[in-house]
Amino acid sequence: MNIKQFEYKPLSQYSYAIISDGKMAVIDPERNPEIYYAFAKANNATIIAVIETHPHADFVSSHLEIHKETGATIYNSAKTGADYPHKAFDDGDQIELGKAVLKSINTPGHSPDSITIVAKEGDDTALFTGDTLFIGDVGRPDLREKAGNMKAKREELAEMMYDTMQNKYSDLPDDALVYPAHGAGSLCGKGMSDAASSTLGDERENNWAFKKQSKEEFMDTLLDGQPFIPAYFGYDVDINKTGAVDVQPAVEKVNFEDGSTATGLIVDMRDEQSFKKGHLKGSFNIQAVSDNAKFETWLGSIVEPKEKFTLVIDFKENKEKLLQRIAKIGYEQQVEKVITISGDNLQSTPALDLEDFSQNPDNYTIVDIRNTSEVEQGKFFDSALAHPLHELRDAANQIPTDKPIVVHCAGGYRSAAGSSILEKKINGVQVYDLSDDVEKFK
Template sequence: MIIKQFEYKPLSHYSYAIISDGKMAVIDPERDVSGYYAFAKANNASITAIIETHPHADFVSSHLEIHKETGATIYNSVKTGADYPHEAFDSGNEIKLGNATLKAINTPGHSPDSITIVASQDDQIALFTGDTIFIGDVGRPDLREKAGNLKAKREELAEMMYDTVTNQFSDLPDHAIIYPAHGAGSLCGKSLSDAASSTLGDERKNSWAFQPQSKETFMNTLLDGQPFIPSYFGYNVAINKAGADNLEPSLESISLVEKTKATGLIVDMRDEATFKKGHLEGSINIQAVSDTSKFETWLGAIVKPQEDFTLVIDTAENKDKLLQRISKIGYEKQLREVITLSTDNLSQTPQLDVEHFKNNLDAYTIVDIRNQSEINEGKIFEKALEHPLNELRDTASDIPVNQPIVVHCAGGYRSAAGSSIVQDILKNATVYDLSEAVKEFQD
């Protein structure tokens, strides 16, 4: 049994392929199918099964596209209420994959319809736990109060997770390898390790969730301090329940032009230094200048589902890569056009005199746009106003404008977006981005 882990770093997402005797199963596939097809071809295997551990909230899955193009059967829990062709895969069900056997265990907690896949062949046992068991943590229980076929309150799901962790893995051996759907950086949990896999024995020893504790203690720990929920999460659950459109046809009609102006919501993906030197008035600077930047997460947190926007890119050569990234969260249908900028009639962002700011903090209105969970752990500036970035488009109008405004986050990436949002909403205010200089004010 050959197991291949695929990683999409911006969303901290892991997907998988299992091959046995020329047959291949794909688990929790990302939107771009090319990696799975290439792996199947390299191993002279045919894709016969696609398995969804649950309807994902943080990315769009390609399960329906793979089914259409290969004829492979899609498997998921009957509780999903999937609208695409599929077969039920719940406790008691199994799939023969060459010489391997894949069994399902219902493991609710992150969602009511979550399953874990137990893959075995000879002495190999692998657990594909989706968003149920992460390395060092378990999936958050608060994403299905408003989305999905089965809705459940966070307290109900936290109680389900306690039962899952306490009972559903008890018959499995310590040497079983755990392969989760996410690693550190994902918003589907709060304390994920950066390890890509573990063993069930190590998690029993080291993960807080497997330690002996009361149900009340477990639930309180799980519910406390979860990160914010981006606005696109419920939207992606709905897409994945229905099955996404094939990717390439979805991107073909999106044009690229050079412009000096645009109307409506504008997202500029260029690096902050270039953006500050010249950008279209009203643009939001969500940077996508590295292959690991959290562009998708912040695009989906700042721009609402089905809200049209124009994308400004740095070079024409990057168009396809950026469209691929936008498609990871299903936002390609909201994209009106992709543009590059001429150098005419562009707005500039003023540069903060950091030394003056250091010595005259009371002369500025300081805005902290970190996540609420970060703010709760301690402020960097005692008098800073709290306006988390995911809420900022709705709350920025409440920021006083009687003195210059300085926007900060924890490291500089998010404040580029935050300061551009504040400048757009408070058009006559003087707005500065503290950027990476925030590190000079931290212990």
């Protein structure tokens, strides 16, 4: 077997291609399928199968588009209740891929319909574990209470995960390679390693979920301290259950205006220095200047599914790239237009007097927008009010306005977004961004 792992770093997402004897299967593909077509062409392979380990919450998959383009059969658990053409792939089912055989194991826990794919050729075994088994962790069980064909409470899924970890991998060899759908940085788990793969033997030895423990101990550990759930997660589950529209036509439909203006909800992706120098009034500064920035995650956490917005970009040449990033989470159809801005009628954000703030912190209302789990590990300022970034639009009216407001996070990226949200939502008081100067107060 020739196994290729593809990584999309902003979402810490892994997808895969398996080739055997000129036949290729794609597992958990990202939104743009071109990378899989290119890999198939480079290896003189024909894509005959697309396999979904479950309906993903954190990204939109291209399984339906690949099916329409190549004729490849889509396989997923019958429990998914998928609305696109597919074949059931559950316990006992198998796919012949050249000289390799791919079998399914139902491994519920992250979702009721999760499967693990066991690929074998000769003496080689590879496990594609989706969001069930990660390197060093297992998938969170709290994403399917409000979304998907099969809804389940987190306690029920945690109990399923216990059974999965106790029983579902028992007959597989220690040297089986483990390929998960996510790595460190994903919100689909809380303690993932930054390793991209492992062996089942290493996971049995080092992963807490394989340790001998009672069901109650396992469930308590799994349920405790999971990260927040972005607004778009349930929306993407539903898209993936139905199948997304083809990405390129969807992106090309979005209009572009050079040197324009906008009203309503505006997302400005430029770097914070450019934004603070001049931006359209009421804009949210969700930066996408780095290829690895968590732009998609924070866009989908701050902006609600189906909420229309205008995207401000730095250069016309970046329109395609930014819309492709937005499409990763299925938000491209919410973009009313993409614009660059001129230098007219812009609003600037004044810089914080850092010396005055350092000497007189009580003269400011300090807002800590880190995640709850981060705040629980310790505050940087005793008087800070904790309002996580993903809740800030709704929580803004709870923030006192009798003093200037200083917003901080852990490193500066999120506070640029947070301060711009409060700048729009709160009137009559100056809002400052502590930015990366927060490092001086840790």
